[in-house]
Amino acid sequence: MERFTKAVRAAIAQQNWYGALALALTLPDICGRLEDPSVKSKPRYKRWWDKYVAIRYTCPYVDEVAVRSLLSSGDAKGLRDHIFHQQATRPLLSSNDAYALRCAYLHQGGDVIEGQRVRDMVNRFHVITPPQSGSCHSNMFKILNPEGADSTLEVQVDRLCNDICDGVEKWEVEVKGNAEVKARMGSLMVIHDSSGGVFF
Template sequence: MQRFTSSIRGSLKTGNWYGALMTALTLPDICGKLETPDEYSKARSVRWLRQWIDPMYTRHIGADNRKHVFLSAEDCYALRCSFLHEGISKIEEQKARKALEDFHFITPLPGMNIHCNQSGNSLQLQVDVLCN
């Protein structure tokens, strides 16, 4: 696992945003395979993402403090499929998707963190924050 995380960190350090993102999007499948080798890719990835990513991207928002999942396991898996196989961030045609239709990635700006902003069915993510 160290070689993958080192690759992500090295890519982020050199501004290789696509390399970092592609490697990061493969980790749930790799980790899922280590935990449950007999499961199919989608099932093990979504299971792993539900455990580790859903809690990180779930917030209570608004005056009524309602629970909102910005990045669900299913949408993250749909992003993985769309980005790795087609090179795009639109997931509206992915069967796995749950709520989102598109992602907008931004590169880090000095002293700023612009991450996890949702407008309609699009989610804006800062590449380094997602990858880390």
Template sequence: MHQFVTATKAAVAQGNWYAALAIALTMPDICGRIESPSKNPRERFVDWYDRFLLKRYQANIGANRTLHTFLSGLDCYALRCAFLHQGEFGIDDQRAQQALESFHFTIPSQGSFFHVNQFDNVLQLRVDQFCLEVSEAVEQWLVIVAGDKDIQARLAKLASIG
């Protein structure tokens, strides 16, 4: 998995946003498959996302400090499907879609930092930040599964170039 994390970070550093996003949206798939190979793809993606990324995309908002989920595992999976299979950010036609309809990704700009902003059913994310947050979650997962021999054996089978 380190090769995918490294590739994501390199793509972010180069400003290669589409490559970075494609790898970032693929990594929860790969981790979920390695951890739970018998689950179906959507189930394992959402399960992995909910354990390692969900809290980053939740906040207590409003006067009552109500917990709001900006990006659920299902909506992230729908984004993954729409982007990787159709090249789109709209998820309103995805079966996995839960609350959102579309995504708006922005690039880093000098002097401003806008990330995780929701306007109606559209979620705005800063592409570099999202990709780095997924990378950090994968790195945390790798530490947790370091002692699991079965997972390590499956990790050893991952594609390696070079």
């Protein structure tokens, strides 16, 4: 798998954003198939994403209805407990939305996922290159239009690709002793160097 993560990171270094993103979005599929080829693409992709990448796209969630109720009741202690001690989280980029992005980009070249059956919260992605200073990653925007609100998730292409590569590296450590996965890795494509001639 190292050749694939190196290729993603080389594409990032070369600012080949489209190539980096295409390969990065396939890596959860590849890892999932190596681990369990009997599972279909969508469920294995989602399971792998949830285990190795989702944590980087999960944020604390405060229930607005509960906050309004506590505010109107004047329960300051209850409000404080709810805000500071609640354990609820919400994904900014769920495994469903990640899989929908994979499908939209790899099969259609697009970033709009509202037509994807599997999607959760995001209607489209706004993928950006790294800013000259700082970072601008994982920002959710609600855009109002006559049909309702569209949710757009802004992601910084290098960070998304590196997060997926980091997940692959973590996965590799976990499956290192799995003889079946290791055997299946032998079927992965190798691009052979032909500079010294072509050999089979």
